[in-house]
Amino acid sequence: MNIRALDLQKIGLTPGPLTLFFAILGLALISALLARDVSQTVLGAVTLVFLFLSSVYGVRRRLRVVAAARASQAAAWLQWHWVASGLLFFGFLFHTQGRFPGSALGFCLWLVLLWTLISGLLGWAIQRWVPRVLASLSTEVLFERIPELVTELSIKAQKTVAGSHPSLENLFHRRLLRRFQNINHSWVFVFDISGGLAKHMKGLHYLMGFLSGSDLERGQKLESLLKTKAELDAHFTLQSLLRNWLYWHVPAAFLLWALVLVHLFTLIYY
Amino acid sequence: MSENEHVETEQPGKTMLKRMEQYRDRWSSYGNQTGIQELSEGLTIEQLQKLELFDGIGPNFLEKMLPDISLALWRPNSVLFEEGSYIDLAFYVVKGEVEVSTQRNPVHANAPLFDSTLRSMDVRAPEAGQGTVVLKRKQLGLEFSGERSITFLASMDMDLPKGSAVRLGPGEFFGEIGALSGWPQSVTAVTQSECILIQIRLPALRILKSKAPSVKAKLDERYKQRTLTHHLQNTPLFSSLSDRDVKRLIDSVELVSCEPGQKIVGFGDPLEALYLVRSGFVKLTQPFGSGELLVSYLSKGMSFGEVELLVHEKGPWTASAYSVEYAELVKIPLNVLDHLLSYQPVLEDKLWRTSAIRVREAGYSQRNVLMPEFRQLALDSGLVQGTSILAIDLNRCTRCDDCVTACASTHGGRPRFIREGNKVQNWLIPKSCYHCLDPVCLVGCPTGSIHRGGAAEVIEIQDDLCIGCGACARNCPYDAIVMHGDGEKWPDDMIPTGLRGKDRLIASKCDLCSQAGHEPACVSQCPQGCATRVESVEAFQTLLFKED
Ligand code: SF4
Ligand code: SF4
Ligand code: SF4
Numbered sequence: 001m002n003i004r005a006l007d008l009q010k011i012g013l014t015p016g017p018l019t020l021f022f023a024i025l026g027l028a029l030i031s032a033l034l035a036r037d038v039s040q041t042v043l044g045a046v047t048l049v050f051l052f053l054s055s056v057y058g059v060r061r062r063l064r065v066v067a068a069a070r071a072s073q074a075a076a077w078l079q080w081h082w083v084a085s086g087l088l089f090f091g092f093l094f095h096t097q098g099r100f101p102g103s104a105l106g107f108c109l110w111l112v113l114l115w116t117l118i119s120g121l122l123g124w125a126i127q128r129w130v131p132r133v134l135a136s137l138s139t140e141v142l143f144e145r146i147p148e149l150v151t152e153l154s155i156k157a158q159k160t161v162a163g164s165h166p167s168l169e170n171l172f173h174r175r176l177l178r179r180f181q182n183i184n185h186s187w188v189f190v191f192d193i194s195g196g197l198a199k200h201m202k203g204l205h206y207l208m209g210f211l212s213g214s215d216l217e218r219g220q221k222l223e224s225l226l227k228t229k230a231e232l233d234a235h236f237t238l239q240s241l242l243r244n245w246l247y248w249h250v251p252a253a254f255l256l257w258a259l260v261l262v263h264l265f266t267l268i269y270y
Numbered sequence: 271m272s273e274n275e276h277v278e279t280e281q282p283g284k285t286m287l288k289r290m291e292q293y294r295d296r297w298s299s300y301g302n303q304t305g306i307q308e309l310s311e312g313l314t315i316e317q318l319q320k321l322e323l324f325d326g327i328g329p330n331f332l333e334k335m336l337p338d339i340s341l342a343l344w345r346p347n348s349v350l351f352e353e354g355s356y357i358d359l360a361f362y363v364v365k366g367e368v369e370v371s372t373q374r375n376p377v378h379a380n381a382p383l384f385d386s387t388l389r390s391m392d393v394r395a396p397e398a399g400q401g402t403v404v405l406k407r408k409q410l411g412l413e414f415s416g417e418r419s420i421t422f423l424a425s426m427d428m429d430l431p432k433g434s435a436v437r438l439g440p441g442e443f444f445g446e447i448g449a450l451s452g453w454p455q456s457v458t459a460v461t462q463s464e465c466i467l468i469q470i471r472l473p474a475l476r477i478l479k480s481k482a483p484s485v486k487a488k489l490d491e492r493y494k495q496r497t498l499t500h501h502l503q504n505t506p507l508f509s510s511l512s513d514r515d516v517k518r519l520i521d522s523v524e525l526v527s528c529e530p531g532q533k534i535v536g537f538g539d540p541l542e543a544l545y546l547v548r549s550g551f552v553k554l555t556q557p558f559g560s561g562e563l564l565v566s567y568l569s570k571g572m573s574f575g576e577v578e579l580l581v582h583e584k585g586p587w588t589a590s591a592y593s594v595e596y597a598e599l600v601k602i603p604l605n606v607l608d609h610l611l612s613y614q615p616v617l618e619d620k621l622w623r624t625s626a627i628r629v630r631e632a633g634y635s636q637r638n639v640l641m642p643e644f645r646q647l648a649l650d651s652g653l654v655q656g657t658s659i660l661a662i663d664l665n666r667c668t669r670c671d672d673c674v675t676a677c678a679s680t681h682g683g684r685p686r687f688i689r690e691g692n693k694v695q696n697w698l699i700p701k702s703c704y705h706c707l708d709p710v711c712l713v714g715c716p717t718g719s720i721h722r723g724g725a726a727e728v729i730e731i732q733d734d735l736c737i738g739c740g741a742c743a744r745n746c747p748y749d750a751i752v753m754h755g756d757g758e759k760w761p762d763d764m765i766p767t768g769l770r771g772k773d774r775l776i777a778s779k780c781d782l783c784s785q786a787g788h789e790p791a792c793v794s795q796c797p798q799g800c801a802t803r804v805e806s807v808e809a810f811q812t813l814l815f816k817e818d
Contacts, residue, residue, distance in 0.1 A: 057797075061672070061797075073794050073799070074672060074676075074794065074795045074796060074797040075796065075797055075798065075799035077797070078797040078798075127668045127798070130668070131664060131665055131666055131667055131668055131669075132665050134664065134669075135664035135665045135667075135696040138693075139693075140664060140690075140693045140698055141690075142688065142689060142690060143669065145690075239669050242668050242669055242670075243669075
C-alpha cells in the first residue's frame, strides 16, 4: 500500500488505513479464537512491529533533514502513527490474552503502555480543539515572541495613562498595571477564551462613563490594549498546552521501549 | 549625436573591469559565454543628451536615470533575449542590426542574455478566463511539449507571424513592452552584426515614459503598430472582431499610462469610454457609508465601463477606478464602441457577461464586508502579485513549527520564512516570497544574483553572486527577502572598495525549494496538512469564501 496515498488533508482517518486497521484486527481476533495456542511469541513479535511502526513518526520528525529531503508527506506519517498505535494496543491485548500481567515487569509494561496511549489520545484531542479556539482570536503570535510583546504592551499602556485623569491613572496603577506586566498563564483560558476579561474591565468601563475628551480616548485605548493583552495570555496558555502535552507522551514512549527491551532480554536470557 | 555615429567608449580600468565582470553575470544568468564585449561603467548626462531618445528630458531626471542606463558593445550572433524569457530592460540600437523573430532558435554561438527554459509555463486560453495569462509552474512542461505557439497579452514587442523575422537598425527601440509589463518576451532577439546598444532598465524606462511626452508618444505609437492588433485579438472581448474592425479600433483608441494610486475615473463622472487593462492592476471602489468600498480589482486583459454602458444605459460611472501600481490602459471611446455594437451582437453579448460579473461582485462586496476587506489586503500586501502564496489554516495548525524547521533543514539551517504575517479569517499568510508576476526585487541587482530560473520559473538567489548590497531586499515591497551574515568577510581586493574587510551579507528568500530539488518542504512536512501553497489570489479567495 502506498503510504503517500493516505490523504490527511481532512482531519480524521480516511477509509484506507481504517480498513487496514480493522482487517488486521479481525485477522488477529480470528486467529486468536481459532487457535487458542497461537504462539505468544508470534503475537509478541507482531505487537513489537506495531510498536516500531508507531515510533517511526517521532523518529522521522527528529531526523528533519532526511524527512524534508525525501519530501514525503508528514501528514501521512502522522496518520500511520495513529493507526499503528491503535494496533499496538490490540496487539498487546492479544499477546497478554487479555489477562492482567502477574509479574512486576508485565505490570509496568501495561501501565506505561496505557499511559502512553492515553496521553496520545489526550494530545490528539488537544490538537483538534486548541487550534480552533486560537484561530477565533483576532491576533496570531509566535509563542517565543509573547514575552517581548507583553513588555511592549505594558509600556504602551503606561504611556497611554500617563498624565490622564487622576482616577484613570489610579485605577490603572492599582488594578491594571499588574495585568499588563506579567503573562497570565492561567487555566481559565481553557474554559473561557476571554479569560474573564469582562470582569477585569468592569472598573474601567464604569469609570469611562464619567470621562470625556482625551481621557475617554485614553480609556478606550486602554480597553483595546487590555483586550490584546488577554489574547496574548490566551495564546501563551493554550500554545503552552499544545507544546507541553508532548512531555507526558514522548518520555513515556521512551520508557515503554526500554521496558520492552528489558522484556526481550529476559526472554532471550532465560 | 546622430544615430549612426560611433559611440566612443573609454579603455576599461580595473574598477570598470570588475563591474563588467559583475554585469556579465547579470546579463547572462548562467555562464560566461555572454555576447557582451564591452560595457560602459556609466554614461554622463552630456552623453545622454546627445541621443535623440532622451530629447526633452531635463538634467535632473537624466541624473536619476543614469544608474539604470548603460552602453554595451555586443558581438555578432549574440542572443539578447529569447521567447519566453523575462527582461527588465529595453534596448536602443545605436549601431548595428538586431534580428527579432518569433521562432525559438536554440543553437546560437553565444548564451542567451536571460535563461529561458520553457519548461514551466501554462497559458490559459484567452476564452477561458478574463483574458489574463496564467502561469502555472507545475503544468509547464506539459503545455509546451509540442509545437504550440505562445501568446502573452501585452508582452508582444512585435506583432509578427510565427516563424517570421524583422531586422531593427539604428534608432530602433525594443524590449520595453515586456519590461514594463513584467511579462515574458514573445520574440527572440539576436544581434546580426557587432552592435552598440543602449540598455535601459525599468526604473529609467518608467521615468522616460512619464517625463518625456515625445518618447511616450513614440512608444505608444510603436505599441499600436507592433502589438495592439495582437493584444486586442487575444482579449476575449474583441477576439471575434474582424481585422478591419480591429484596425479601426486601433486608430481611435488612446493609450493611458497611470502612476500608482492615480484616479482614472470618478464615481458619478460622465461615461466617455471603456477601459481595457494592458498591464498592472486597477481597483474599483464605490461609496459606502462615509468611506469607499473596494468592489473589485482588475488585472491584465480585464475591462471596465461595461456596466455603465449596458446596465445603466450610458449612465455616469457607478464606481471610481484607481491604478494600484504602474498601470497601462487602452481607452476605447464610446462612439467607436457604439458603432461596433451596432453590428457586432457577439461583442454585446460578451460585454453583458462581464457586466453581470461586475454587478455580482459589487453586490457580494456589499453583503459580505469581509470580501472588500480581503481585496484591500490583497492589494496592499501584494497578494495580487502572487503565483505561489503560502497559507496556513489556523483551525488545524498546532503551532509546532515543523514547517519552518523543514524549510531551515533544507536550506542550510536558515529558514526562508517565519510563521508571522497577515491573518485573514482562519488563514495565516506568512511573509514568504509570493513569487510575484512582476518581481520588482529583480530590478537593480547589480550582479544578477537574484533571477528567474527560467520563463515563469521561480525567483531565486544565487549565493555566490550575491554581494550583499541589499537592493533586492529594499525593492521587495513585501519584506520577503532577509539579509544575513554568513560568517565571512569581504576580501582585500573587493570592489567596491568600501566593502573590503566588512562582514559579508547574503540575501535569502524562499526559492520554492527548487534548489533543493523537491516539492515545498514547508507544505509536505506539516503533519496536520494545514500548510498549503495557492497559485493566485483568486484561488485564495475561493478558499476563503467557499462556504458562500
Ligand atoms: S522577493 Fe518580494 S518582490 Fe520578489 S518575488 Fe518575492 S515577494 Fe515578489
Ligand atoms: S517552499 Fe521551500 S524555501 Fe520556500 S518557504 Fe517553503 S520550505 Fe522554505
Ligand atoms: S507544520 Fe503545520 S501545524 Fe505545524 S506550525 Fe507549520 S503549519 Fe502549523
